Amino acid sequence: xxxxxxxxxxxxxxxxxxxxxxxxxxxxxxxxxxxxxxxxxxxxxxxxxxxxxxxxxxxxxxxxxxxxxxxxxxxxxxxxxxxxxxxxxxxxxxxxxxxxxxxxxxxxxxxxxxxxxxxxxxxxxxxxxxxxxxxxxxxxxxxxxxxxxxxxxxxxxxxxxxxxxxxxxxxxxxxxxxxxxxxxxxxxxxxxxxxxxxxxxxxxxxxxxxxxxxxxxxxxxxxxxxxxxxxxxxxxxxxxxxxxxxxxxxxxxxxxxxxxxxxxxxxxxxxxxxxxxxxxxxxxxxxxxxxxxxxxxxxxxxxxxxxxxxxxxxxxxxxxxxxxxxxxxxxxxxxxxxxxxxxxxxxxxxxxxxxxxxxxxxxxxxxxxxxxxxxxxxxxxxxxxxxxxxxxxxxxxxxxxxxxxxxxxxxxxxxxxxxxxxxxxxxxxxxxxxxxxxxxxxxxxxxxxxxxxxxxxxxxxxxxxxxxxxxxxxxxxxxxxxxxxxxxxxxxxxxxxxxxxxxxxxxxxxxxxxxxxxxxxxxxxxxxxxxxxxxxxxxxxxxxxxxxxxxxxxxxxxxxxxxxxxxxxxxxxxxxxxxxxxxxxxxx
Ligand code: OXD
Ligand code: MN
Numbered sequence: 001x002x003x004x005x006x007x008x009x010x011x012x013x014x015x016x017x018x019x020x021x022x023x024x025x026x027x028x029x030x031x032x033x034x035x036x037x038x039x040x041x042x043x044x045x046x047x048x049x050x051x052x053x054x055x056x057x058x059x060x061x062x063x064x065x066x067x068x069x070x071x072x073x074x075x076x077x078x079x080x081x082x083x084x085x086x087x088x089x090x091x092x093x094x095x096x097x098x099x100x101x102x103x104x105x106x107x108x109x110x111x112x113x114x115x116x117x118x119x120x121x122x123x124x125x126x127x128x129x130x131x132x133x134x135x136x137x138x139x140x141x142x143x144x145x146x147x148x149x150x151x152x153x154x155x156x157x158x159x160x161x162x163x164x165x166x167x168x169x170x171x172x173x174x175x176x177x178x179x180x181x182x183x184x185x186x187x188x189x190x191x192x193x194x195x196x197x198x199x200x201x202x203x204x205x206x207x208x209x210x211x212x213x214x215x216x217x218x219x220x221x222x223x224x225x226x227x228x229x230x231x232x233x234x235x236x237x238x239x240x241x242x243x244x245x246x247x248x249x250x251x252x253x254x255x256x257x258x259x260x261x262x263x264x265x266x267x268x269x270x271x272x273x274x275x276x277x278x279x280x281x282x283x284x285x286x287x288x289x290x291x292x293x294x295x296x297x298x299x300x301x302x303x304x305x306x307x308x309x310x311x312x313x314x315x316x317x318x319x320x321x322x323x324x325x326x327x328x329x330x331x332x333x334x335x336x337x338x339x340x341x342x343x344x345x346x347x348x349x350x351x352x353x354x355x356x357x358x359x360x361x362x363x364x365x366x367x368x369x370x371x372x373x374x375x376x377x378x379x380x381x382x383x384x385x386x387x388x389x390x391x392x393x394x395x396x397x398x399x400x401x402x403x404x405x406x407x408x409x410x411x412x413x414x415x416x417x418x419x420x421x422x423x424x425x426x427x428x429x430x431x432x433x434x435x436x437x438x439x440x441x442x443x444x445x446x447x448x449x450x451x452x453x454x455x456x457x458x459x460x461x462x463x464x465x466x467x468x469x470x471x472x473x474x475x476x477x478x479x480x481x482x483x484x485x486x487x488x489x490x491x492x493x494x495x496x497x498x499x500x501x502x503x504x505x506x507x508x509x510x511x512x513x514x515x516x517x518x519x520x521x522x523x524x525x526x527x528x529x530x531x532x533x534x535x536x537x538x539x540x541x542x543x544x545x546x547x548x549x550x551x552x553x554x555x556x557x558x559x560x561x562x563x564x565x566x567x568x569x570x571x572x573x574x575x576x577x578x579x580x581x582x583x584x585x586x587x588x
Contacts, residue, residue, distance in 0.1 A: 008164035022110035030153020042140040052334030058322035071201035087455030109172040120150035122296035127389035133167040148299035169205035187217035213453035229281040230258035237270030246398035247447040259314035274383035289471030294391035308342030324373040327352040329365035338366035400479040401428035407480035411521035416467035419476025421578035457570030519585035
């Protein structure tokens with residue numbers, strides 16, 4: 001029996017239960033008592049393991065199936081009635097085919113299992129911009145994760161009232177067989193069907209599936225932006241906080257930037273950095289004509305390896321209680337470990353597959369994509385405004401990627417449309433670890449390539465249209481923390497030192513600093529990037545190198561952009577004009 005009175009929800013759940021045939025239906029209310037009960041149940045079934053409750057209170061451990069450790073882009077589909085509406089960068093299946101194909105798989109998929117009905121809210125409860133989803137799942141692990149990543153249960157149903165405006169998400173693990181795994185989005189029906197996986201990005205439907213893929217589709221029709229962006233605030237010594245949003249492809253340090261600790265010189269002056277979100281921004285035009293951003297999520301689903309007290313103390317501290325660890329190494333003392341945690345490898349542990357592991361094993365103890373799920377409210381740097389119903393006003397948007405040579409440390413676009421072009425040409429060079437092929441550029445416009453729920457040509461057009469509608473738009477910048485010297489060594493220290501670059505961007509937004517004009521945009525004058533404390537590492541010569549623009553590399557870059565754009569059927573002419581103008585400025 002439903003504990004809720006919303007008829008549209010109850011009817012739809014009944015329909016889905018007829019299809020999936022669970023033994024039981026459990027309606028999630030989001031209470032603490034419910035969390036304890038489900039945790040006990042999942043532990044009893046071995047779906048999770050309890051970690052040492054003195055050292056890591058409220059923390060649990062989970063292993064996924066070995067063949068189910070990451071998002072599956074080749075099995076992710078946008079199911080619009082017309083193929084061209086999904087566009088050249090998405091996999092497409094017709095809604096009829098997808099409902100039939102997945103419907104056959106969902107038929108009876110929950111037999112012998114319990115269906116959990118999870119109402120959840122993306123965005124703060126007091127915000128008129130928040131949105132409701134309902135996820136039906138046969139995994140307690142999903143319920144426990146959704147409890148951290150979203151505002152779950154009664155709070156979402158109170159928000160929904162008797163409306164039928166909710167995203168309908170259906171998930172079943174089925175048999176975790178990659179041959180029977182699909183993540184299908186039906187943006188025209190506000191619906192997501194995910195089957196055959198138990199991995200976070202494929203099954204926590206509020207995150208990539210709703211907040212980005214369905215979200216971006218809704219944003220276009222409703223005149224806002226759903227973006228793969230962190231949000232942070234920089235507080236000046238006078239107490240004024242300015243906010244920026246930043247998009248980088250996966251594995252370029254979004255979580256680190258969102259939680260950065262400013263360098264000593266800045267801390268001494270009284271600067272602070274506040275975290276609003278680390279992955280997703282929903283942005284709207286405010287009454288004051290600026291762009292305002294909300295983080296729709298309630299927690300962080302971060303990559304564990306590489307997270308240490310050196311690289312990201314705020315992230316590590318966030319995970320010390322009430323967190324879920326997935327596919328990391330399990331220590332004999334009931335705590336966890338991963339490569340790059342900054343502590344010595346254990347003499348013995350269980351690796352992410354559950355096998356005995358020693359430093360001699362010759363394999364990684366934690367999966368490279370192992371994760372922590374942790375409540376945002378526990379982050380030491382969480383912004384006092386992170387749940388503000390209006391969001392925070394965005395002064396600057398940063399795009400960026402991993403580019404060894406071509407992109408300077410930072411440059412500012414000439415205006416909004418040029419900034420959209422900069423975002424549309426974003427890319428990152430592959431690292432050896434990722435593909436075996438070093439230095440190949442993977443284009444990832446606005447870091448949305450895997451997450452745009454419609455034709456990306458239309459997405460660029462939407463960005464251009466938004467620019468025309470925002471009276472006081474943010475300034476747009478491109479950053480690159482990954483410049484190398486001729487021996488392939490990074491020449492910028494990164495991490496907290498990135499504050500120095502962000503400071504310049506925010507100074508530009510206030511017209512507080514001048515800049516040099518180049519063919520690609522405005523770059524800092526050498527003296528305007530503060531180097532106090534890193535003078536020996538970042539000499540004026542290094543800074544010059546970091547800001548240099550090499551014409552040959554840019555000629556190759558423009559050509560590679562052209563190759564990428566060639567596959568777009570609906571590329572706005574403004575993007576082409578921007579490229580022509582760039583070529584012209586470069587003298588090509
Ligand atoms: C993520 C991603 O997990 O972008 O956030 O892949
Ligand atoms: Mn992400």
